[in-house]
Amino acid sequence: MTLGVQIPAYDNPEGACVRLVLMHDAEGKVLVLVPSDKLLNMAAVWSLSGRKLRAARGEDTLRYFSQAGLQNEEGQQRLMHSFTLLVDSSLQGCSGVELCELRSGLHFHWGLDTAPEQEVLYGELGLEPETIQVQNGGERGRDAVAITRAVERFTALRIQQRLEDTLGLPALAPTTQKIIMLRSDPDSGVDALVPVVRLDPSLSAQVMSWAASPYYAAPGKVESIEDAVIRVLGFDLVVNLALGIAMGQVLNLPEDVPRGSTPYWKQSVYTATLCELLTRRMPIETRPKAGLAYLSGLLNNFGYLVLAHLFQPQFSVLSRYIEANPHLEPQLVEQHVLKVTRDQVGGWLLESWNLPSEVCSGIRQQQFELPVGDGEPYARLLRLAQALLRQEKLADGPITTLEPDMYESLGLSEDDLEAAMTALLANRDGLDQLTHTLSKHRTAV
Template identity: 40%
Template sequence: MPVPTSVETLLSSQNITYDLASTAFEGEDPLIWHQQHLRQQGAARSILLQDDIGRVQVVLGADRLLDLTAVNRHLNRELRAADASALQQFCEANQFQSVPALPQVAGLLTLVDEQLLERDSLLLDSGDDTQLIRVHGNEFQQILKDAVVCQLSAPLAPLEADDSDADDLAQIEGAISNFTQLRIRQRLEETLELPPLSDTAQRIIKLRVDPNADISDLAQIVETDPSLAAQVVSWAASPYYSAPGKIKSIHDAIVRVLGFDMVLNLALGLALGKTLHLPKDGPSGELPYWQQAVYMAATIEGLVTAIPRESRPSFGMAYLTGLLHNFGALIMAEVFPPYYAQFCRLSEANPHVTPQTIERHILNMSRDQIASKLMELWSMPEEVVTGLRHQSNPNYHGENAIYAKLVYLARMLLRQHNIGTGPCESIPDSLLDELQLTRAKAEATVANVIESSDDLEHIASALNQN
């Protein structure tokens, strides 16, 4: 397939010698393959930004993180990433599958990362997902006549380094120390203990470690919190669980529908969620906090059920880990609002980068680190602490690794259905083998969740109102 006409015209008009680097499509999802192929080849990609003044094109390496602050400082504007509908409209109008990594290919003001000029030859996104354009470095510089060349990115590799063995406490304290210089005054202990756990959450945590706890104990705690009680009953009565008859009480919800372990972990997840305020800001296109939590928990519920019975992890722990998987985002938004706002804008401008990588760029720590450390201080189960801490690392093999791997798998499955943020990535066979799942079962699980989206969103809407 030839490159888009406007790309061919631009190259020809400037007498640029180029080759097409075509690669046979591998995998099942063209979008996932294209994003990973750009990264693996070290190719240049294009990102479309916009504000009230208009659109701007940015060209940088696919192995770099776009520093949106640097772009806005250079142009004295307030640009942010174009939303999905605007990007689709732009590509359709210009007959692109993706925005070509060529300056002014659509007549836009273009910023080019100066790091690209250090390369002897470059591979460029052609605007056609099946091939790249290869040009010599001198030829590429010839195209930059009317572009703005400046420093506007950071390398991804150091930010993505495996930090499984990091000293989280020391790293967080170091980050807090840096924040002090930026007028963030709280010490680590104060930061992680504000606001305090609710009485309900503290009672449920104590109940969790009580070997003699029974249904009456749990029902009594839930019933003392009218909001929590209403949510549990609403959950049990939802069409998603298809419970026969009307749910008349918390005891009824536990015995007939959800079960003790499910209600215990659900109540704990909801109580912890109420401890912090839901962020009013968020990356464009990201689902509300509780909607993401419900989708994740439901997906993990299905994955655990699909694992052979003799190899299944604790259903309740896995479900709770999924429900709390994004708790770190709440902490970031609550404790460091200016930095969370910066994270949102960078996330929109770097859809090829994971949220944790962007957070390390801004804060020198990730949501996973601070959430797991907070859970540890709250005496939460080790399974949850580990699951949250290593959820972004499919290669983690420490104790309780299965909970982290389930969250990673569920997130990748949902991401392929445009739920969540970050890159779409192929799921390695090795991960499925470790969990004793087939790809067909994993995909069937997320398909069932998507089919039940109306029921799940009904549950999530009640939680969002809370």
């Protein structure tokens, strides 16, 4: 199950829809009521309740609120009197509220003044997203300062050296450094790539495995590295996939992730493939490089691994916040909890490793609507790909309306989007196998 929901819109004369959140711990369940346009502040929930509550799993929430007994007024009233209620203080004094549960779509009107006083706790549980400052743009200096301050805040480090020397991030392997140089050199080709692949046994085995995958449907048997690179995969694909898996080898995949979230490599592979498919349907005169579009998609979420590495003690807390706020962009939640986002740290680190600037700026800016500029097509591609994948439950984050500007600014039409998604979904078996291959061959440090 993918972590992501669509916020329903209801006509509520007394205000916005109030989100109904089922939470639990060893003592039992509670219901939390918070305006649907706010971030649910888990620290406030824990303080108000005196308990370490966490949001129920997405599938459990869906099953619970889809019960037949809750589809009528009697069952809904019984529900609201069955649990302790934690209510955002902005709702205090309201005679009635329009409740909505985002995963099941259940919604009903309820008289807040009918709740027994001893079972209702009021507190400032919600935060306005506008109060959570997310840095715009992609300036390396500003990001470095934000990352440094965030690390200092949680680790008591006093950074006096360059940021690269103090964060404890592993160095890149020699093979990876060579591949980055090849990726950055516009004159590089297969002749330079094959020797690099041949000298690395792990990468050689990986390339042969990719070439033999049914997804690429290579005619005849793949006999050698040269055959795999030249006849089946091609320079761009081998370089991009090799870089993607090399990034995954540098950092551990986090363990305590938000429940119900899309596996890291699955989201990466599907995003990369869809970015490339969309790129090939763009007008030739404005079309970005398909290879860099694929690489941007493959590494679009790399900053998530970096956050897990930098903020290990706080990552579990972040996961609880994301579980409780599936209606908000994860980057907004990260900014509140850690004061820095995956896009900031991911874009900064990839730039430090000298990956193509278009890729770095595209990843850094993928959450923003930007004017045409350096890296902008890649940022727009990533944003569009994520929106499309969320609709198919293949990526995490809130499901939003696909505005025409999101694809028309790239020279794409609705027919182009439909064709790209059809091609993607037709190859799900091959993509899932590639995902499995990348996950299986990951070597954590």
